[in-house]
Amino acid sequence: MHALQVNNLTKTYANGVEALKGISLEVEEGDFFALLGPNGAGKSTLIGIMSSLVNASSGDVRLFGTSVQQQRSKAMSYIGLVPQELNFNQFEKPLEIIVNQAGYYGINRKIAHQRAEKYLRQLQLWDRHDKISRLLSGGMKRRLMIARAMVNEPRLLILDEPTAGVDIEIRRSMWEFIREINENGTTVILTTHYLEEAEELCRNIAIIDHGKIVKNTDMKSLLGTLDIETFVLDLQEPLSVVPQVEGMEFKLRDPFTLEASLPKRKSLNTLFSSLDSGGVRVKSMRNKANRLEELFLRLVDKGTTI
Amino acid sequence: MNARVNWVGYKTIVHKEVTRILRIWAQTVVPPAITMTLYFIIFGNLIGRRIGDMGGFDYMQFIVPGLIMMSVITSSYGNMVSSFFGAKFGRHIEELLISPLPNFVILAGYVTGALARGMMVGSVVMVISLFFTRVEVQHPLVMVSVLLMTSVVFAMAGMVNAIFANKFDDIAIVPTFILTPLTYLGGVFYSISLLPEFWQKVSIFNPILYMVNGFRYGILGVSDVGIVHAYIIIVVFGILLASLCLWLLHRGTGLRS
Numbered sequence: 187m188h189a190l191q192v193n194n195l196t197k198t199y200a201n202g203v204e205a206l207k208g209i210s211l212e213v214e215e216g217d218f219f220a221l222l223g224p225n226g227a228g229k230s231t232l233i234g235i236m237s238s239l240v241n242a243s244s245g246d247v248r249l250f251g252t253s254v255q256q257q258r259s260k261a262m263s264y265i266g267l268v269p270q271e272l273n274f275n276q277f278e279k280p281l282e283i284i285v286n287q288a289g290y291y292g293i294n295r296k297i298a299h300q301r302a303e304k305y306l307r308q309l310q311l312w313d314r315h316d317k318i319s320r321l322l323s324g325g326m327k328r329r330l331m332i333a334r335a336m337v338n339e340p341r342l343l344i345l346d347e348p349t350a351g352v353d354i355e356i357r358r359s360m361w362e363f364i365r366e367i368n369e370n371g372t373t374v375i376l377t378t379h380y381l382e383e384a385e386e387l388c389r390n391i392a393i394i395d396h397g398k399i400v401k402n403t404d405m406k407s408l409l410g411t412l413d414i415e416t417f418v419l420d421l422q423e424p425l426s427v428v429p430q431v432e433g434m435e436f437k438l439r440d441p442f443t444l445e446a447s448l449p450k451r452k453s454l455n456t457l458f459s460s461l462d463s464g465g466v467r468v469k470s471m472r473n474k475a476n477r478l479e480e481l482f483l484r485l486v487d488k489g490t491t492i
Numbered sequence: 493m494n495a496r497v498n499w500v501g502y503k504t505i506v507h508k509e510v511t512r513i514l515r516i517w518a519q520t521v522v523p524p525a526i527t528m529t530l531y532f533i534i535f536g537n538l539i540g541r542r543i544g545d546m547g548g549f550d551y552m553q554f555i556v557p558g559l560i561m562m563s564v565i566t567s568s569y570g571n572m573v574s575s576f577f578g579a580k581f582g583r584h585i586e587e588l589l590i591s592p593l594p595n596f597v598i599l600a601g602y603v604t605g606a607l608a609r610g611m612m613v614g615s616v617v618m619v620i621s622l623f624f625t626r627v628e629v630q631h632p633l634v635m636v637s638v639l640l641m642t643s644v645v646f647a648m649a650g651m652v653n654a655i656f657a658n659k660f661d662d663i664a665i666v667p668t669f670i671l672t673p674l675t676y677l678g679g680v681f682y683s684i685s686l687l688p689e690f691w692q693k694v695s696i697f698n699p700i701l702y703m704v705n706g707f708r709y710g711i712l713g714v715s716d717v718g719i720v721h722a723y724i725i726i727v728v729f730g731i732l733l734a735s736l737c738l739w740l741l742h743r744g745t746g747l748r749s
């Protein structure tokens with residue numbers, strides 16, 4: 187069954203901005219799906235329509251077969267949303283916020299308290315459950331929104347940049363939490379600017395640019411299309427002349443840092459033996475960017491499918 | 493299933509609203525109590541003694557229903573407009589908008605919250621009035637029904653204001669330039685029989701006149717307008733405002749892009 191079906195969806199705002207230009211998309215139940223795109227591409231508009239916060243201009247969005255436009259209440263009972271912007275009452279306490287949210291889904295207060303405690307503990311917020319939310323750190327506020335979105339135990343969890351501004355340690359613990367949620371059967375749709383996050387977590391991906399989907403495929407196939415990889419080499423001794431090797435490209439960032447781009451089919455041994463024969467000694471090496479980032483930049487630059 | 497979800501959702505909104513009212517009691521209940529005490533002292537006691545009888549009652553007794561009604565109207569309206577606009581401004585109204593709750597439950601929950609504040613304030617003002625005068629309630633059912641219905645009407649008017657408001661200034665304009673003048677000119681402090689004929693005719697277009705006088709009829713048994721007319725006006729405004737609120741919520745005006 188499809189957790190999400192989007193058919194020919196368009197959205198033109200009152201100021202004339204055409205945010206979505208006929209998007210069609212399907213997400214299978216149980217999937218961990220990445221929705222990527224540069225700022226202003228239309229991701230948040232699409233999520234807004236999915237969660238009924240934005241009215242579509244035309245087209246149809248179905249959640250587990252239920253039309254958001256025609257059966258809003260039923261469709262909304264399936265989802266949990268973690269929005270990009272903070273949208274809870276900052277003068278209320280975390281426990282209060284989550285228990286009230288549960289009430290909006292018809293969950294009685296006793297069960298709501300139990301679930302709120304469960305998710306606040308899992309997200310390491312229980313020791314702050316009785317503090318005014320305004321006093322929480324940025325990362326805690328984001329985790330609070332995740333706990334709130336989980337309280338109705340949704341079939342589809344939508345995360346709109348959930349880890350923005352969160353330090354790497356907390357981010358990784360959030361990944362673990364979300365991965366576990368997905369393994370337990372919840373479909374997850376994630377938008378993020380941390381492409382390594384999408385690569386790490388998601389099985390399928392859609393890239394939106396200028397209100398259109400420029401790529402919609404599985405992560406493995408997408409990464410398989412990347413034919414050139416770039417490595418950053420830290421050198422033992424300074425270099426003044428850029429090496430010349432057939433089939434590879436080099437760029438000297440500074441006398442101690444060399445960038446090497448080579449086709450994926452070429453072995454790294456070839457790279458090292460060529461450099462070694464030229465007297466270049468490599469101290470350490472890393473990827474210039476993660477693979478998805480390279481592909482993403484190419485896709486949104488072109489604005490067309492590859 | 494849906495009825496249970498709606499009922500729990502409704503109770504949750506009411507619980508949240510009442511908790512908010514009680515948490516900030518110094519802003520929600522105390523100011524009208526102080527203002528009305530001053531009205532009783534200045535208008536009722538000091539000036540009222542020189543005015544003498546009005547409508548067959550001493551002036552203090554005459555203004556009690558009007559002052560209770562005035563505080564209920566402003567509190568119900570103020571609660572709705574500040575709470576709903578605050579939720580919209582802080583974006584936590586989205587918690588409700590993405591929930592399965594239908595619009596009528598959201599409206600009913602917020603209206604009940606405003607009603608709760610209206611009744612809290614009305615009760616406090618009524619108790620304060622007992623320090624200044626004695627009144628015997630003539631028609632308790634009329635008194636209670638007119639008070640509740642008026643509170644509901646102004647709660648819904650507050651929601652319309654909150655839906656269209658984009659900034660905090662917008663929620664002050666209607667109370668300042670429309671609600672307060674209509675309330676003061678709605679027979680709170682005088683019987684319209686004292687006005688020249690022209691202004692009497694103008695006054696009958698003021699809906700608050702019917703609410704104040706309906707309530708006064710419930711307490712004192714006297715009114716400048718027919719009680720049936722008062723009920724008709726309140727019910728008509730109630731239906732119109734409920735329909736408008738539900739239509740605006742359905743369209744997502746001011747709430748959904």
